[in-house]
Amino acid sequence: MVDIQHTYIGDLTLYLESPDGIQYLLSSEIGESDNDYTQTLFDQEATSAIFEAEAPFTGSFQPLQDVSELYGTSSFGTWKLIVNDLYVEDSGQLLEFTLDLCVQGIPLANSDDDSIVDENDNCPLLANENQEDIDGNGIGDVCDIFSTRNISLTKKNTSCPEKDNGSLTFDARAEYDYNVTVIGPSGFQKELIFTTQGKTLEGLAAGNYDICVRANSFPDFESCFETQITAPLALNVQAILNSSTSILDLDLSGAESFNVKINNETKTFVQGEKVQVVLSQKTNFIQVTTDNPCLGVFEEWINLGENAKVFPNPVSNEATLILPKARSASIALFSGAGDAIWESRHQATNNEVVLIPMNQLQPGWYLIRIDYASYSETLKVLKQ
Amino acid sequence: MKQLFILMVLLFLGCGPDPIPAPKPSVLILPDNLNTCNTASRVNDFESQVRFQWTAALDTESYQLVIENTLTRQKRTVSTSLLSESVRLSSGAPYSWYVVSKSLLTDAVGQSSVWQFYLEGNPEASHFPFPAQLLEPQNKAELGLDDSNSLLFQWNGNDLDGDIESYELYLGESTDELSKEREGLTNNQTEIQLLANTLYFWQVVSIDREGNHSFSEIFQFQTL
Numbered sequence: 001m002v003d004i005q006h007t008y009i010g011d012l013t014l015y016l017e018s019p020d021g022i023q024y025l026l027s028s029e030i031g032e033s034d035n036d037y038t039q040t041l042f043d044q045e046a047t048s049a050i051f052e053a054e055a056p057f058t059g060s061f062q063p064l065q066d067v068s069e070l071y072g073t074s075s076f077g078t079w080k081l082i083v084n085d086l087y088v089e090d091s092g093q094l095l096e097f098t099l100d101l102c103v104q105g106i107p108l109a110n111s112d113d114d115s116i117v118d119e120n121d122n123c124p125l126l127a128n129e130n131q132e133d134i135d136g137n138g139i140g141d142v143c144d145i146f147s148t149r150n151i152s153l154t155k156k157n158t159s160c161p162e163k164d165n166g167s168l169t170f171d172a173r174a175e176y177d178y179n180v181t182v183i184g185p186s187g188f189q190k191e192l193i194f195t196t197q198g199k200t201l202e203g204l205a206a207g208n209y210d211i212c213v214r215a216n217s218f219p220d221f222e223s224c225f226e227t228q229i230t231a232p233l234a235l236n237v238q239a240i241l242n243s244s245t246s247i248l249d250l251d252l253s254g255a256e257s258f259n260v261k262i263n264n265e266t267k268t269f270v271q272g273e274k275v276q277v278v279l280s281q282k283t284n285f286i287q288v289t290t291d292n293p294c295l296g297v298f299e300e301w302i303n304l305g306e307n308a309k310v311f312p313n314p315v316s317n318e319a320t321l322i323l324p325k326a327r328s329a330s331i332a333l334f335s336g337a338g339d340a341i342w343e344s345r346h347q348a349t350n351n352e353v354v355l356i357p358m359n360q361l362q363p364g365w366y367l368i369r370i371d372y373a374s375y376s377e378t379l380k381v382l383k384q
Numbered sequence: 385m386k387q388l389f390i391l392m393v394l395l396f397l398g399c400g401p402d403p404i405p406a407p408k409p410s411v412l413i414l415p416d417n418l419n420t421c422n423t424a425s426r427v428n429d430f431e432s433q434v435r436f437q438w439t440a441a442l443d444t445e446s447y448q449l450v451i452e453n454t455l456t457r458q459k460r461t462v463s464t465s466l467l468s469e470s471v472r473l474s475s476g477a478p479y480s481w482y483v484v485s486k487s488l489l490t491d492a493v494g495q496s497s498v499w500q501f502y503l504e505g506n507p508e509a510s511h512f513p514f515p516a517q518l519l520e521p522q523n524k525a526e527l528g529l530d531d532s533n534s535l536l537f538q539w540n541g542n543d544l545d546g547d548i549e550s551y552e553l554y555l556g557e558s559t560d561e562l563s564k565e566r567e568g569l570t571n572n573q574t575e576i577q578l579l580a581n582t583l584y585f586w587q588v589v590s591i592d593r594e595g596n597h598s599f600s601e602i603f604q605f606q607t608l
Contacts (some may be wrong), residue, residue, distance in 0.1 A: 135517070148600070149542070153512040155596060159476070160421035160504045169509065226514050226597035231500065233455065234477060336413060337467055338440025365413050367439060378411055 001100065002026075002081065005093025009055055013084040016042070016063075018070060019077020025065040029086075031055035036092075044068050075101050076115035121185040126175055134173070141173040142196075150174050151213050151223045158206055158231045166204035166229035168211065170194045176215045183210045206231035248302065250275035252288070261287040283375045307377060308370050314382040319356040321368060321379075329370050333358075336365040358383055405486035406492035407444040410467075413437040417499040424475075430508045432475045436483075437468040441494055444485035451481045454500070476505020513543040513590035516551065516572075516600040523603040529578060531575040535607070538573040539588045539600065554587045559602050562587055582607050 006012060009031035012163045015023045026042050027050045034055030042050065044067050046060035053061055056181055081097045108117035114127040122131050123140030132141045132147045144150060150173050158166045170180055175196050182190045185207025192199060211225040250269075252258045258269045265287055269275050277286075286301045308329075309322045323329060326348045333342040333356055341361070346354060356368065361383050409506040414437040415422050434451055449462045449469050455477055463468050473479065477503055485494035520538040521527055529535055541548050551569040554562035555576065562585060566574050578584065584607065588600045 146601075148515045148517045148540075152514070153596070153598075154509040155512065155594065156509050157507040159507055161502055162420045163504075166507075223515055224599040226599075227512065228595045230595075232505065233478060282534070334411075334439060336437065336439060338410070338442070365437065367411060367413070369411075380413065 001039065001041045001096070001098045002037050002094070003039055003096035004092060004094050006036060006085075006089070006090065008033050008090035009036055009092075010034075011038075011085050011087045011090055012092075013086065015082040015084075016067070017080035017082060019074070019079060023082065024063065024067045024070075026050070026063040027057075027091075028064060031057070043068075072284075097291060132173075142175050145174040145176055145215060145218055145221050147174070149177070153211065153225055155227050155229060157229055158167075158204075161231050161233070163231075164203055164205040165204045166206065167200050168204065168209070168227075168229075169198060169200040170213070171198040172196050178215055179214050179216065181212050181214075184208070204229050214274060246279045248277045248279055248284075248286070249288075250277065250288070257290065259289045261289075263284075283372075285375070306334065308368075308379060310379045310381050314384045315358055316384045317359040319368070319381055320360050321354040321356055321370075323352045323354060323370070325352060327372055329372050332369045332371075333354075334367045334369060335361075336367075341366075388554065394504060404487075404490045405443040405449070407487045407494040407585040408442040409494040410438040410441040410444075410447065410485055410496045412481075412483065412496050412499050413439060415499075415501045417501070419501040421504050422501045422502045426475070426506075427472060430474060431472050432503055433470055433472050434479075434503065435468060436481060438483045438496060440467055441485035443487055444494065445487050446488060448484040449481065451479055451483065452509060454480050456480045458547075460586050473503055475489060475503050476507070478502045479534045495557055510547075510592070511544040512596040513548050513592050513598045515540045515598045516588040516590050516602045518586070518588060518600055521603070521605040525605040526608060527605060528608045532577065533580070534575045534577045536573060536575050536590060537586065541572055541588075541590045545589070545592065545594075548590050549593050550591050552589040554589065557583060558583055559585050562602070578607055580607050 003016065010029050010033065013028040014026040016026055017023045030051060031054070036056045038056035038058045041060045042063040044062060044064050050057065050061040050063060051057075057279055072103045079099055083094060085091070088126060099384065105146040110117045111124050112121070112127040114121065114129050116129075116131065117122040121140075122128070122133055122138060123143035126140075126142045128140045128142045133139065133144070134141055135144070135147045137144065137147065139147070141147065141150070152171045154169045156167045158164065162224070168182065170178070172178055172194070173196065173325045178194050180192050180194065182201060184191075185205060188205070188207075190201060191202060202211070206229050208228050209226065211227070215221045250260060252269060252271060252275060256271055259269070260267050260269060260275060260277075262279075263281060279302060286302060308324060310319050321331065323346060328348045329346045331344045331346055331354060332340050334340055342356060344354065358366070363383050366381050366383055368381060370377050370379070415424070415434060422434065424434040425431050436451070438447070446463060446465045447467070449464065449471070451460045451471060451473070452458070453474070460471065462471060464514070482498045482499050482507060483496040494545065517540040519540060521534060527535070537553060539551070542552060551572065553566040553574060553576070554563055555565040556562040565576055583603050585604045587602045590598045590600075
């Protein structure tokens with residue numbers, strides 16, 4: 001039923017659009033300059049046709065186009081009345097539009113109140129308007145706990161060699177509560193609950209993980225997975241010193257064979273070999289080279305005696321340098337640009353504390369180079 | 385007179401009192417040596433901008449910064465007269481770097497020590513395969529064997545990344561005693577010789593390129 005006020009009713013064309021998007025022509029350019037559609041009911045079952053009627057078209061009329069093909073179809077969705085005013089002059093307004101539906105017979109059961117009756121619904125007890133069924137087995141995804149595509153899992157490896165930030169993400173299509181058990185390296189064990197909202201387990205270390213997903217409401221349901229969270233390869237040469245045992249672990253990768261020189265002794269190792277060296281001297285020089293000169297050289301001084309320390313760092317006025325006990329040294333402060341700013345000789349008999357004035361300096365990085373007779377070390381200090 | 389002048393200049397150069405000094409090595413400042421998780425400044429998911437810094441070296445006019453991805457062995461060389469350089473590098477890779485000090489006056493160069501760091505990456509999420517869908521023999525089927533006493537096993541595999549590499553088939557006479565009968569299968573079917581009059585259980589494991597394993601349901605069948 002429509003009610004339209006317009007100063008030249010003949011300008012108007014009316015359509016009804018069904019939820020499927022099909023347009024039915026109700027009336028077109030009738031009534032000329034007369035006024036209005038007043039309480040006009042378009043009814044396929046009416047006795048007179050709209051094109052024979054006269055304005056203001058009060059009463060029931062058959063529309064221009066037959067709408068009987070809508071009989072027996074679902075009313076679910078959006079119905080539209082389309083009013084086209086095809087001429088620039090004159091105007092009007094839609095006052096009222098109602099859609100009356102006549103229902104016959106016995107309504108079919110629809111337990112989940114979606115628009116699909118139980119007998120046609122691929123998941124009668126859970127509303128699933130889209131009826132999605134990814135594995136095409138006739139059971140809708142929201143109910144199909146046993147579908148092979150129900151549970152989905154993703155994994156992320158760690159972003160750095162020694163950072164425990166791998167993750168596992170759990171998701172599901174069928175609407176149940178799931179319990180997951182995750183068993184990982186070094187006694188890691190975690191249980192969590194997730195739903196179709198999904199959940200992510202973060203902060204995982206590299207290692208092997210066993211994962212089993214179960215659902216309380218379905219004791220028969222179990223879906224298990226295994227994976228390895230990997231960490232990126234570490235650096236070519238890593239030297240890790242255990243200071244209590246004086247044992248140096250060298251991790252070598254990136255070439256076939258390595259020459260490891262410790263103080264004056266050279267040994268050759270192949271890739272992947274775990275190299276452990278007992279450091280016997282107070283100051284030790286480690287040099288790792290490969291047969292390929294392009295690969296560069298790894299060099300490091302390891303001082304088992306006390307190293308010099310500087311504090312505070314960053315420094316604002318004065319840096320305090322603490323030297324190893326009973327050692328002579330020459331100390332120099334360099335700017336980041338390499339200019340020597342301050343120099344001092346230190347005698348073994350002096351107190352170990354050396355104060356370095358830095359209050360006049362520009363903010364930035366500075367280097368303190370300490371030259372002992374047999375070796376040297378460089379400390380970095382940041383001026384605020 | 386002119387000739388004499390040139391001769392004198394040559395003599396002067398030839399007998400100069402000081403040899404030309406070789407450039408001395410720089411000392412590296414940043415990024416820190418052996419830092420296993422350098423975050424730098426992220427440009428996008430694949431690249432980060434890393435700032436390198438070193439000290440001035442004596443008798444040096446210019447520097448050559450050499451950066452090597454120690455996995456791919458790809459090298460980048462940047463020449464500069466400054467004491468720092470910002471370089472865009474692929475993230476998720478280990479790098480080593482050093483600085484060569486150079487002078488126009490001599491071919492000799494100075495080389496700093498070699499430092500290393502790992503540039504943090506952004507690992508991509510990898511999907512696990514969906515558990516395989518077992519097709520044949522059907523669950524709880526009763527079936528006879530062919531002349532060679534073998535039976536064809538068939539299943540379907542699926543992975544959102546499409547990176548399934550292989551399947552393993554487990555078989556046994558009870559669900560607790562399944563043993564690996566086949567591995568490294570790249571087809572989704574295989575033939576296995578079986579005994580008659582036996583109740584069997586079977587399961588398929590799908591394995592993708594990222595090492596993710598998914599276990600299918602366990603089906604059972606009876607041979608006649």
